[in-house]
Amino acid sequence: MPDTIHLWIIEDHKTYGERLARALNRIDGIACTQRFTACEDAFAALGSEPVPQVLLLDVGLPGMNGIDGITRLRQLAPAAAIVILTVFEEDDKIFRAICAGAAGYLLKTSSTDDIAAAIRSAAAGGSPINPHIARRVLEMFSKANMPQKDYGLTPRELDILKLLVDGSTIKDAAAQLGIGYYTADEYIRSVYVKLQVRSRGSAIAKAVKEGLV
């Protein structure tokens, strides 16, 4: 890594931001070229200053809520990797920050060295995540995709279900599968029983929600 990484810090807690900037500047290969105490200031600067590779952001409180700040920053500087540095570790905050496009999530308990390493990997296209946070993310991830219940649907039943989800009528679906209308109807009824629903609509909703298709 011959080039130094240009870094901006957005941090409303003034003394912490200052100390962090000084500490990081002492490290080889990292140059903190700007420091702000509010997202809005950074928006303005993005118009005139060269865009940094990495943006360290405290999704704290000031004015604009941090999440929207990420969104705006991403619009203004798509190339910059936005790394969150905060004290919060609520699932919801983490979740929304990630959805808004954060490229990393650190806790303020991290050491300067950890932060420096994180900045480097963010600049290299990685996503440094505090293991604690990562555990949360992974849990959310698997929770969101776990309920892969097995309803014992047969292949044919799944075929029909897929077609229904795609918007076919029973008639259409039967035609596409090359079977008779009544046969298709039969399968659908069986699907209803197995999914414990009593209508096409609920079956489709359940199928999509639980990723059966």
Add this chain to the structure above:
Amino acid sequence: MPDTIHLWIIEDHKTYGERLARALNRIDGIACTQRFTACEDAFAALGSEPVPQVLLLDVGLPGMNGIDGITRLRQLAPAAAIVILTVFEEDDKIFRAICAGAAGYLLKTSSTDDIAAAIRSAAAGGSPINPHIARRVLEMFSKANMPQKDYGLTPRELDILKLLVDGSTIKDAAAQLGIGYYTADEYIRSVYVKLQVRSRGSAIAKAVKEGLV
């Protein structure tokens, strides 16, 4: 951390596994007490041996596919943190490993020190993830939750749509909202136009898929 972390390694590449075990054993606070070349061997050992805190697993190839291996290991040793150590970085593999309950994901390009640090944070309840992989996970995450398109549905239209997704008929939905059947029908038609679908089924599927409800 006064106690040493008990570690098992499951790695089909014999010499790599041996070297890694030796290297890790030289590190303070880590003891690799078992080493296997196939998941099945580990299953057996879990019956008689004390369960390790951390399980380093190469989701490579032998016999059982690695993903199912994770699932089984989680059943047999729910307390153990399973950390994947592999050369693969395809989205699908990563995704499924995480869904199966992996607590970490490292690449074999990692240094021994990195691996040791990862083992420590896994034992402490964290989820060490290679920043490269983390980026992938975060992208999957935000991609899965981004397409929050705005179809310009009115509040009333959304009400009806929600009820449809929950399995109501138009009549039921109308009753629940305290409006007439024909009015409900009206809204539904409008939803169809806005979502560009032509049937209840597709509307429900689209609504669920895109998280409009």
Add this chain to the structure above:
DNA sequence: GCACCGCCCCCGAATCTTCGGGGGCGTCGC
């Protein structure tokens, strides 16, 4: 004033869905 839009209501006819029955064929395991 007038257009536009959200909200509310109505009708009829064609079509689709649901659910109660009825049947048959082939394969697998006991």
Add this chain to the structure above:
DNA sequence: GCGACGCCCCCGAAGATTCGGGGGCGGTGC
């Protein structure tokens, strides 16, 4: 051989849905 099960087919009647029309009320903005 017999049951269980997947797959295939059929009927009819009650009810739901879709789509083509029709109407009205109140608010917002030009």
